[in-house]
Amino acid sequence: MTDEYGNIWTYRLKWAYTLLVVVTLMMPVFYVMFVSFNKNGQGAAEYVFTLEWYGAIFSDKLLIGALWDTCILAIIATIIVVPFGLLSAKFYKRARYKVMTVSLLLSPLFVPSDILGSALLVFFKNLNKSFEALSDWLGNEWFYGWFDLGYTTAIIGLVIYILPYVFVVILITMGRYREQQTEAARACGAGAWQAFWHVEFPQIRAGIFSSCAFALILSFNEYTRTSLLKGGYDTFTTVLISQFLNEGMSEQSYALSSAVSFIAIAVIGAIIVFTLIRSEKLERVARAKTQPVMST
Amino acid sequence: MIPPKVPAVEVQGLSKSYGSVQALNGVDVSIGEGEYFVLLGPSGGGKTTLLRVIGGFVRPSAGKVLLHGHDVSALPPDKRPTTMVFQSYALFPHMSVARNVGYGLRIKKLASRDIAERVDAMLKLVGLAGYGERKPHELSGGQQQRVQLARSLVLDRDILLLDEPLAALDANLRRDMCFELKRLQETIGITFVHVTHNQEEAMTVADRIAIIADGKLVEAGTAREIYERPVKRFTADFVGENNIFDGTLAAVDKSKATIDLGFERVDVPVDGSAASEGAPASFSVRSELVELLPAEGALPNEIQALNGTYDEAVYLGLTISHMVTLPNGAAVNARSISGAAENLKFERGQPVRVGWAMTAARLHAS
Numbered sequence: 001m002t003d004e005y006g007n008i009w010t011y012r013l014k015w016a017y018t019l020l021v022v023v024t025l026m027m028p029v030f031y032v033m034f035v036s037f038n039k040n041g042q043g044a045a046e047y048v049f050t051l052e053w054y055g056a057i058f059s060d061k062l063l064i065g066a067l068w069d070t071c072i073l074a075i076i077a078t079i080i081v082v083p084f085g086l087l088s089a090k091f092y093k094r095a096r097y098k099v100m101t102v103s104l105l106l107s108p109l110f111v112p113s114d115i116l117g118s119a120l121l122v123f124f125k126n127l128n129k130s131f132e133a134l135s136d137w138l139g140n141e142w143f144y145g146w147f148d149l150g151y152t153t154a155i156i157g158l159v160i161y162i163l164p165y166v167f168v169v170i171l172i173t174m175g176r177y178r179e180q181q182t183e184a185a186r187a188c189g190a191g192a193w194q195a196f197w198h199v200e201f202p203q204i205r206a207g208i209f210s211s212c213a214f215a216l217i218l219s220f221n222e223y224t225r226t227s228l229l230k231g232g233y234d235t236f237t238t239v240l241i242s243q244f245l246n247e248g249m250s251e252q253s254y255a256l257s258s259a260v261s262f263i264a265i266a267v268i269g270a271i272i273v274f275t276l277i278r279s280e281k282l283e284r285v286a287r288a289k290t291q292p293v294m295s296t
Numbered sequence: 297m298i299p300p301k302v303p304a305v306e307v308q309g310l311s312k313s314y315g316s317v318q319a320l321n322g323v324d325v326s327i328g329e330g331e332y333f334v335l336l337g338p339s340g341g342g343k344t345t346l347l348r349v350i351g352g353f354v355r356p357s358a359g360k361v362l363l364h365g366h367d368v369s370a371l372p373p374d375k376r377p378t379t380m381v382f383q384s385y386a387l388f389p390h391m392s393v394a395r396n397v398g399y400g401l402r403i404k405k406l407a408s409r410d411i412a413e414r415v416d417a418m419l420k421l422v423g424l425a426g427y428g429e430r431k432p433h434e435l436s437g438g439q440q441q442r443v444q445l446a447r448s449l450v451l452d453r454d455i456l457l458l459d460e461p462l463a464a465l466d467a468n469l470r471r472d473m474c475f476e477l478k479r480l481q482e483t484i485g486i487t488f489v490h491v492t493h494n495q496e497e498a499m500t501v502a503d504r505i506a507i508i509a510d511g512k513l514v515e516a517g518t519a520r521e522i523y524e525r526p527v528k529r530f531t532a533d534f535v536g537e538n539n540i541f542d543g544t545l546a547a548v549d550k551s552k553a554t555i556d557l558g559f560e561r562v563d564v565p566v567d568g569s570a571a572s573e574g575a576p577a578s579f580s581v582r583s584e585l586v587e588l589l590p591a592e593g594a595l596p597n598e599i600q601a602l603n604g605t606y607d608e609a610v611y612l613g614l615t616i617s618h619m620v621t622l623p624n625g626a627a628v629n630a631r632s633i634s635g636a637a638e639n640l641k642f643e644r645g646q647p648v649r650v651g652w653a654m655t656a657a658r659l660h661a662s
Binding site for chain 2: 178180181183184185186187188189190191192194198199202203
């Protein structure tokens with residue numbers, strides 16, 4: 001307890017409230033996991049434990065294909081959006097008009113997802129027509145179909161959606177980095193890229209990896225824009241939602257959803273535990289080595 | 297005929313503005329090879345901006361930077377023959393001391409063995425032999441600055457820029473590091489350009505000092521010239537503890553000028569500065585050259601005096617500052633060594649005279 005004069009019961013109440021919020025947020029995930037082990041499926045009177053639905057995941061070609069497409073979209077969107085977010089954060093730190101810069105970079109957050117998706121849909125249709133007109137003028141088909149609904153348009157929609165989040169995560173991490181270190185590297189003869197790679201990147205690496213994880217999760221989660229811009233294939237989210245709205249989620253869907261959730265929680269949990277253990281170990285080593293500070 | 301030496305650093309007509317703020321305004325400075333040159337001035341005066349322009353971290357709005365006679369104004373910092381020590385937080389926290397010091401050599405792609413040898417030699421030079429495996433956070437402030445020095449000096453560049461390198465250190469450590477910096481500079485023989493707002497630091501290390509204020513070069517000279525014979529009023533006001541007297545020029549001839557303070561007239565030696573009668577004028581006298589005299593009685597030869605009222609004595613350890621108020625309300629500070637007999641002579645409110653030899657006064661151009 002950090003406030004030594006505070007009431008112990010207030011402290012306990014705050015912790016209890018926090019746990020209640022976490023349990024509320026995680027309850028649907030645990031419920032899905034619970035259902036995924038039931039031989040009789042969701043809503044059945046009798047619960048019979050089974051692992052067969054996990055084995056049956058790969059027999060659902062539609063679901064596996066959708067998961068595969070979702071993973072491809074997520075990875076490509078992450079590869080594009082994280083460098084964009086990093087460059088945006090570096091630009092913001094040097095920008096003269098910071099309020100205007102941050103407003104522009106966060107502006108996609110202020111547009112509802114269905115409106116942004118619809119606007120992009122219309123935009124891509126018109127862009128396609130313009131490119132086709134250019135092709136016709138050049139007398140070839142080079143620019144035909146560049147912005148047909150599909151991977152390209154879905155990825156662009158994901159990048160626009162995810163960029164503000166990645167920008168904020170990286171900017172927060174860069175808050176602890178001192179620009180003087182980049183200048184010191186330049187004074188030692190390093191070029192701009194060398195100074196970034198050798199000096200800045202190792203110190204903001206954690207934020208960049210966090211933003212990668214965030215971008216992957218947001219891509220996985222995205223429905224509205226992607227459903228409008230994806231074209232003829234399915235993503236994991238669109239399959240789950242269409243199943244849910246029509247015939248109900250299949251048992252394989254429950255199993256695969258649980259597996260994906262479990263893997264995500266396990267990976268992030270492992271990273272957190274590893275980081276805590278490592279940081280505790282480094283603190284112990286530093287305490288053992290550090291001499292009392294005195295004049296030299 | 298011996299050709300004139302090319303200055304190590306020369307800035308010509310340098311200006312830098314940030315929007316409506318003029319950080320530097322037409323600055324001209326020339327620094328010789330192997331010189332320890334200090335840029336001294338109040339905070340916000342433009343000395344750090346000037347240093348950063350020389351280092352290539354700031355692009356000037358106008359003017360040129362020449363290093364060894366070559367115009368480097370368009371070059372980035374890694375392409376200039378300069379290196380820099382920063383005030384603080386400039387060591388790479390994820391690298392050991394040895395890797396910090398050897399960073400520039402790795403950029404140059406030297407062989408590992410050469411890097412290790414040069415790093416060890418440089419750590420020994422700065423008094424940190426055996427500290428190679430430590431991390432920056434395990435070092436004291438003084439040790440961190442030594443590592444920065446080692447990292448800069450190991451590159452064998454001939455111009456080292458230091459941006460308030462001792463500002464984060466306590467007074468004792470700062471004094472020790474001043475002597476250390478001077479020793480290093482004399483041992484290695486390269487040009488140091490050092491920015492500080494601390495006068496004692498400047499006077500300890502500098503071969504020459506330039507006073508920078510309000511984006512302009514006010515005055516430049518050796519430490520003795522700046523301290524004992526300041527030309528500009530600002531310099532007299534900023535360096536040392538000078539008493540500044542403002543008045544109008546009542547009369548002037550070849551050897552002296554008479555300044556009318558309103559309640560008294562005082563003679564000041566003239567060193568050829570052009571001035572016209574009736575113009576505003578000011579002069580200064582160092583506080584250690586002002587002596588306290590009884591209110592009545594004959595004045596010693598060559599001594600000029602002003603009547604005033606004794607206020608108080610402030611004990612400062614080595615010296616005691618005696619504060620006297622003049623009839624026009626201005627305060628005069630007379631400093632004497634603690635323990636001297638005349639320290640005990642006067643009481644608060646007692647009429648007294650403050651006097652100085654005429655030659656101790658300096659007439660100032662604005």
